[in-house]
Amino acid sequence: MAKPLVKIAGLQKEMGHFTLGPVQFQIEPGSIVAVVGPNGAGKSSLFKLLLHLLHPDQGEISLFGLHYPEHEVVIKQRIGYVPQDMSGCEGMKVQDIVKWTKRWYPRWQAAEVEHWLNTFEIAPQMIYKNLSKGLQRKFAFALALGVNGDLLLLDEPSAGVDMFSLPAVYEGLVRYMEAGQRSILLATHQPQEVKQLADYIFLMSRGKQIGVYEKDRLLTSYKAVWISQGQPLPAELPAVHKVEQQGGLCRLVTSDVEATRAFLDAQQCPIIRIESLELEEILALLIEGGSHHRDRMD
Numbered sequence: 001m002a003k004p005l006v007k008i009a010g011l012q013k014e015m016g017h018f019t020l021g022p023v024q025f026q027i028e029p030g031s032i033v034a035v036v037g038p039n040g041a042g043k044s045s046l047f048k049l050l051l052h053l054l055h056p057d058q059g060e061i062s063l064f065g066l067h068y069p070e071h072e073v074v075i076k077q078r079i080g081y082v083p084q085d086m087s088g089c090e091g092m093k094v095q096d097i098v099k100w101t102k103r104w105y106p107r108w109q110a111a112e113v114e115h116w117l118n119t120f121e122i123a124p125q126m127i128y129k130n131l132s133k134g135l136q137r138k139f140a141f142a143l144a145l146g147v148n149g150d151l152l153l154l155d156e157p158s159a160g161v162d163m164f165s166l167p168a169v170y171e172g173l174v175r176y177m178e179a180g181q182r183s184i185l186l187a188t189h190q191p192q193e194v195k196q197l198a199d200y201i202f203l204m205s206r207g208k209q210i211g212v213y214e215k216d217r218l219l220t221s222y223k224a225v226w227i228s229q230g231q232p233l234p235a236e237l238p239a240v241h242k243v244e245q246q247g248g249l250c251r252l253v254t255s256d257v258e259a260t261r262a263f264l265d266a267q268q269c270p271i272i273r274i275e276s277l278e279l280e281e282i283l284a285l286l287i288e289g290g291s292h293h294r295d296r297m298d
């Protein structure tokens with residue numbers, strides 16, 4: 001089995017009234033992990049811990065088998081990062097930020113950055129603070145790909161990016177992964193992004209890790225099962241997390257469609273239809289239910 005690119009064990013950080021963790025997970029090479037959770041869940045803080053911009057109170061972080069602080073430079077040389085904001089370079093020209101950034105990264109790919117600046121129509125002589133919010137995001141994305149590293153940490157990379165440019169951004173990420181043995185950790189509020197890109201979902205809420213889930217497994221095991229409303233139902237329905245009455249029918253939301261189907265068959269309760277669920281509904285259920293649901297990978 002390949003060594004994990006990222007390994008986090010027992011990670012905790014207190015920040016005023018907010019406590020992050022404990023967090024425990026690992027990322028194998030070749031996977032895209034979406035970090036998902038409500039506002040204030042701790043996604044950006046987790047990224048800052050991974051970049052040693054925040055320091056943990058407890059626990060361990062290893063990246064590429066290396067540790068902070070002793071390997072800080074070599075670790076960071078292998079990470080492309082899109083932060084929520086690039087403070088500190090407001091008055092600088094795009095071309096000067098590129099020149100300044102590339103000095104830190106031995107595997108820098110100038111052609112890649114040029115490609116993205118052209119694609120996004122970002123002129124090298126523009127002043128950073130005069131770029132629109134969306135263009136600032138696109139510029140950060142171009143720089144992160146220029147690093148040509150083994151890990152991309154993308155903190156809401158598409159926030160403010162227009163819908164016409166998103167296919168190019170996603171294509172860029174897919175191309176990045178084609179080199180193999182690389183991974184992406186992507187904090188996002190966009191369900192479409194999770195659906196299209198993620199292999200795994202790291203779900204968190206209020207600083208707590210809810211779980212790590214294989215996206216496709218969530219989508220195949222969580223279903224809505226419709227039965228007739230007149231049917232008497234037992235108090236405990238296996239794997240069913242929500243029961244709703246709608247227009248003479250009963251909608252059962254299950255995390256294990258096969259178990260629910262077998263149970264209803266045994267009760268001689270006919271199933272009218274089975275429907276897929278939107279990922280948003282599944283993730284909301286997992287957040288409401290805390291950590292007791294099945295299908296966790298952590």
Ligand SMILES: Nc1ncnc2c1ncn2[C@@H]1O[C@H](COP(=O)(O)OP(=O)(O)OP(=O)(O)O)[C@@H](O)[C@H]1O
Nearest residue numbers: 015016017018037038039040041042043044045046
């Ligand atoms: N330096 C800090 N000192 C104290 N509290 C902080 C600090 N940075 C962040 N926090 C708090 O930590 C919590 C998590 O914030 P964080 O930005 O990590 O969440 P997030 O999941 O990225 O949110 P969003 O989806 O809104 O971007 C928030 O309650 C925030 O106020």
